[in-house]
Amino acid sequence: MPATASHLYPHASSVDDGRLSIGGCDAADLAREFGTPLYAVAEDDLRARAREFRAAMGEGEVIFASKAFPCTAVLRVFEEEGLSVDVASGGELALATSAGFSGDRIILHGNAKSARELEAAVDAGARIVVDNFDDIDKLDALGKPANVLIRVTPGVVADTHAAILTGHAGSKFGFSLAQAPLAIERLTNAPWADLHGLHMHIGSQLFDLEPWRLAVEAIATLGDFPAYDLGGGLAVAYTDRRPPSVTEFVGNMVASANELLGTGKRLSIEPGRALTASAGVTLYTVESVKDVDLPDGNVRFVAVDGGMSDNLRPMLYDAPYQADLVDRVGAAGTPCTVVGKHCESGDVLIRETALHEPKPGDVLVTPVTGAYVYAMANNYNGVPRPPVVFCKDGEARLVVRRETFEDLHGRDV
Numbered sequence: 250m251p252a253t254a255s256h257l258y259p260h261a262s263s264v265d266d267g268r269l270s271i272g273g274c275d276a277a278d279l280a281r282e283f284g285t286p287l288y289a290v291a292e293d294d295l296r297a298r299a300r301e302f303r304a305a306m307g308e309g310e311v312i313f314a315s316k317a318f319p320c321t322a323v324l325r326v327f328e329e330e331g332l333s334v335d336v337a338s339g340g341e342l343a344l345a346t347s348a349g350f351s352g353d354r355i356i357l358h359g360n361a362k363s364a365r366e367l368e369a370a371v372d373a374g375a376r377i378v379v380d381n382f383d384d385i386d387k388l389d390a391l392g393k394p395a396n397v398l399i400r401v402t403p404g405v406v407a408d409t410h411a412a413i414l415t416g417h418a419g420s421k422f423g424f425s426l427a428q429a430p431l432a433i434e435r436l437t438n439a440p441w442a443d444l445h446g447l448h449m450h451i452g453s454q455l456f457d458l459e460p461w462r463l464a465v466e467a468i469a470t471l472g473d474f475p476a477y478d479l480g481g482g483l484a485v486a487y488t489d490r491r492p493p494s495v496t497e498f499v500g501n502m503v504a505s506a507n508e509l510l511g512t513g514k515r516l517s518i519e520p521g522r523a524l525t526a527s528a529g530v531t532l533y534t535v536e537s538v539k540d541v542d543l544p545d546g547n548v549r550f551v552a553v554d555g556g557m558s559d560n561l562r563p564m565l566y567d568a569p570y571q572a573d574l575v576d577r578v579g580a581a582g583t584p585c586t587v588v589g590k591h592c593e594s595g596d597v598l599i600r601e602t603a604l605h606e607p608k609p610g611d612v613l614v615t616p617v618t619g620a621y622v623y624a625m626a627n628n629y630n631g632v633p634r635p636p637v638v639f640c641k642d643g644e645a646r647l648v649v650r651r652e653t654f655e656d657l658h659g660r661d662v
């Protein structure tokens with residue numbers, strides 16, 4: 250069986266005589282120095298992706314959806330690269346502010362914003378994406394000048410996992426096309442509101458722009474606005490299925506927006522996954538290898554020192570991952586099931602991947618874990634969350650430390 254395809258690894262990575270390096274840092278050395286599980290990020294890939302998006306958007310704004318990788322070091326890189334940031338809670342707002350984003354480059358989302366979150370965002374000078382009539386009531390009560398956009402649910406179904414669809418009729422996000430005119434009227438007449446335009450986001454991990462185009466057609470019926478935030482969603486490759494390039498995808502978005510909404514608009518997009526996913530890998534140590542004989546064949550469980558506490562995506566979305574052993578990349582392997590250490594049979598990171606004679610002590614890598622992985626990590630079974638290490642030009646820099654056992658009970662009173 251072939252080993253993991255090289256297109257899944259960061260651009261700033263290499264394999265020399267079967268040994269993997271990330272950002273010039275030998276992966277086995279990273280595991281030794283920082284321990285495992287470990288999130289290793291090729292900083293150059295983050296910057297390169299940010300530049301690709303900015304070039305493709307031209308005059309338009311690129312807003313990083315911080316939920317994809319909400320840590321200070323990642324936010325600082327994107328702040329330096331001239332991106333704006335989308336935050337979905339008071340916590341993400343605080344993180345963005347402390348990472349150095351000025352208010353005019355912050356956009357607050359959310360279908361259940363509290364009055365406090367709204368006030369903090371307004372005070373910071375952030376734009377507010379108004380999601381529902383309760384948002385309007387809360388901002389009315391606050392009465393402070395606010396820049397707002399209206400989130401519209403265009404009623405289209407994108408081709409992605411149901412859990413990450415957001416623009417269909419029946420979505421919990423935004424105003425329906427029927428409700429939007431009343432929201433527009435209320436915000437146009439509210440003395441505190443400066444209504445810039447409309448926002449839409451139809452879902453995540455999108456390969457195809459056709460449903461998105463239908464969504465733009467739908468919001469175009471709501472009137473003519475100076476600004477449109479067209480959402481994120483560009484897919485990344487987790488398998489052999491490859492998405493369009495940033496240049497192609499964003500180029501098509503801009504062309505469609507110009508055609509359907511008119512030229513001269515202030516356009517924004519909100520990528521998360523496509524900015525960070527392929528920059529990151531996770532390193533694990535293999536702890537046990539178990540062969541189980543079943544009537545329809547043998548299953549080899551390769552159990553690692555992490556699992557659903559550091560990557561929930563396989564459990565939530567059946568997300569497919571692949572793996573390699575960091576010192577035998579490219580070596581022909583046999584089918585293995587990679588499982589975690591948690592007390593759940595569903596703690597399966599990879600149903601089937603080919604590994605070359607895995608044994609305890611080996612360091613195993615799963616690529617494409619730079620988006621929605623660190624973000625959704627948890628402490629199930631008392632497992633401390635892994636550190637994040639930036640790798641660049643052969644230098645490894647710890648940017649988030651590993652949690653300690655003390656951290657696990659640090660909030661207990």
Ligand SMILES: Cc1ncc(COP(=O)(O)O)c(C=O)c1O
Pocket residue numbers: 314317335358415450452453454480481482483519520521522523
């Ligand atoms: C409002 C909003 N904007 C942007 C994004 C980023 O999406 P993606 O990471 O797929 O680019 C999301 C997540 O789906 C979102 O909910």
Ligand SMILES: N[C@@H](CCCC[NH3+])C(=O)O
Pocket residue numbers: 316413453454562566620621
């Ligand atoms: N957490 C999801 C993406 C959510 C998108 C946010 N609206 C994933 O890992 O695919």
